Amino acid sequence: MKGLSLFIAVIVVVLVGHYVVLTYFDDHFKYGRMWETPAIRPHEVPIPVMTSGIVPFAGGDAIHAAMRAEDLQSPLDLTASENIDSGKKSYFTYCAQCHGKNHDGNGTVGQSFSPLPADLRSSKVQEQYEGRLFKGISFGIPNGRQPPLATTINPTDRWRIVAYVKSLGLR
Structure with missing residues (x-):
């Protein structure tokens, strides 16, 4: 019984440790997979300025x-x-x-x-x-x-x- 309790305690400590490390990693190190994708921060990329005449418009039926x-x-x-x-x-x-x-x-x-x-x-x-x-x-x-x-x-x-x-x- 004592061995089972020790085994469960070790499992809990390992899981909590992994959670803490992963959470700390995500919060403080910006190298995770989600930070590497260009879609996660689209506002950081400058939007190209559209030149005049690129969108066709002739008045329309409105x-x-x-x-x-x-x-x-x-x-x-x-x-x-x-x-x-x-x-x-x-x-x-x-x-x-x-x-x-x-x-x-x-x-x-x-x-x-x-x-x-x-x-x-x-x-x-x-x-x-x-x-x-x-x-x-x-x-x-x-x-x-x-x-x-x-x-x-x-x-x-x-x-x-x-x-x-x-x-x-x-x-």
Whole structure:
């Protein structure tokens, strides 16, 4: 029994001794594994200064969303034939499925909607501000079926679609 108690006492002393040595080592000697990793002290390394123009930013759609439609002006000449022709190509790529090849809202997909998509040659559409049409394409029509296409169509092509729609004129 006396031998067992002595054995347990020796084990306890050894374990406590190891604990004290390891704790002292971690507190006073900065050579442990955790101190050697670069991730433990990331704030000690200077952060490189980013040069101007490294992050691309061109204004984004947040600016368009924040502006009133009446104040939103096209950066393009909407009467230029190259913008209208390019807008026509984009229209038939993104819009004709709902608005139709005749612009009457009777496209392949649009036929299933109730109400039908807008007739783009109607006075209701043709008399709208350019900015209102742009915002409708970009962010959708509230209480309507027009989906927001800002993430699908780049801003230049959206303005060209507006140019094409405006070129259709009244029916």
